[in-house]
Amino acid sequence: MASVLVVEDDQFVRSALIRHLTDAGHTVRSVGTALEALREVAHVGFDVVILDLGLPDLDGGEALKMLRGITDVPVIIATARDDEAEIVRLLNDGADDYLTKPFSVEHLSARMAAVLRRSRAAAAGAEPPSRVIRVGGLSIDPLRRQAELDGTALDLTRREFDLLAFLAGRPGVVVPRRELLAEVWQQSYGDDQTIDVHLSWLRRKLGETAARPRYLHTLRGVGVKLEPPR
Numbered sequence: 001m002a003s004v005l006v007v008e009d010d011q012f013v014r015s016a017l018i019r020h021l022t023d024a025g026h027t028v029r030s031v032g033t034a035l036e037a038l039r040e041v042a043h044v045g046f047d048v049v050i051l052d053l054g055l056p057d058l059d060g061g062e063a064l065k066m067l068r069g070i071t072d073v074p075v076i077i078a079t080a081r082d083d084e085a086e087i088v089r090l091l092n093d094g095a096d097d098y099l100t101k102p103f104s105v106e107h108l109s110a111r112m113a114a115v116l117r118r119s120r121a122a123a124a125g126a127e128p129p130s131r132v133i134r135v136g137g138l139s140i141d142p143l144r145r146q147a148e149l150d151g152t153a154l155d156l157t158r159r160e161f162d163l164l165a166f167l168a169g170r171p172g173v174v175v176p177r178r179e180l181l182a183e184v185w186q187q188s189y190g191d192d193q194t195i196d197v198h199l200s201w202l203r204r205k206l207g208e209t210a211a212r213p214r215y216l217h218t219l220r221g222v223g224v225k226l227e228p229p230r
Contacts, residue, residue: 077098
């Protein structure tokens with residue numbers, strides 16, 4: 001069974017999805033706006049997100065890009081739109097599957113099962129490095145996904161940890177933003193603001209600022225590097 005986030009502003013459709021998924025044994029949370037979805041995903045670990053495109057505060061396509069900036073959770077688009085060009089664009093932007101309304105609950109269940117199988121198979125096949133990375137007072141364990149600063153555990157989101165571990169694995173090396181997008185966000189292109197936001201959050205948790213960096217150093221127009229304080 002899976003933990004599912006339903007992002008749908010139509011109360012009738014939302015209630016039907018919640019009822020079906022709960023009856024099938026899944027744990028379900030639901031929200032009606034893109035902002036609420038981003039908040040939920042940032043704080044709760046879901047197995048899959050079902051995302052409507054016609055949200056009241058932000059188009060679902062833009063919401064998808066923002067979700068991909070903070071998580072790699074599988075996303076199934078569920079919408080009345082059936083334009084092929086848009087479907088292709090959404091899949092290229094990171095959607096894992098696409099369902100056109102109206103659809104049967106059986107169809108949704110089958111698509112969810114397929115997406116979850118692929119996701120779990122990929123996770124099982126991944127072999128994270130076992131060595132602990134140490135840079136100055138930072139200690140990062142990729143296998144356990146734990147990080148400490150001067151012996152104190154850091155409370156990091158999944159993407160914050162991935163960004164910190166990637167940079168710490170290349171201490172003193174200036175990593176281009178394009179490489180960060182490709183390796184950390186799994187995107188060939190994207191908005192630099194996504195990186196800047198996560199760097200800002202990381203700096204706060206490392207007790208530093210952009211004006212007074214200790215570990216994270218940004219070279220404008222070049223990239224980012226992590227090195228121990230001097």
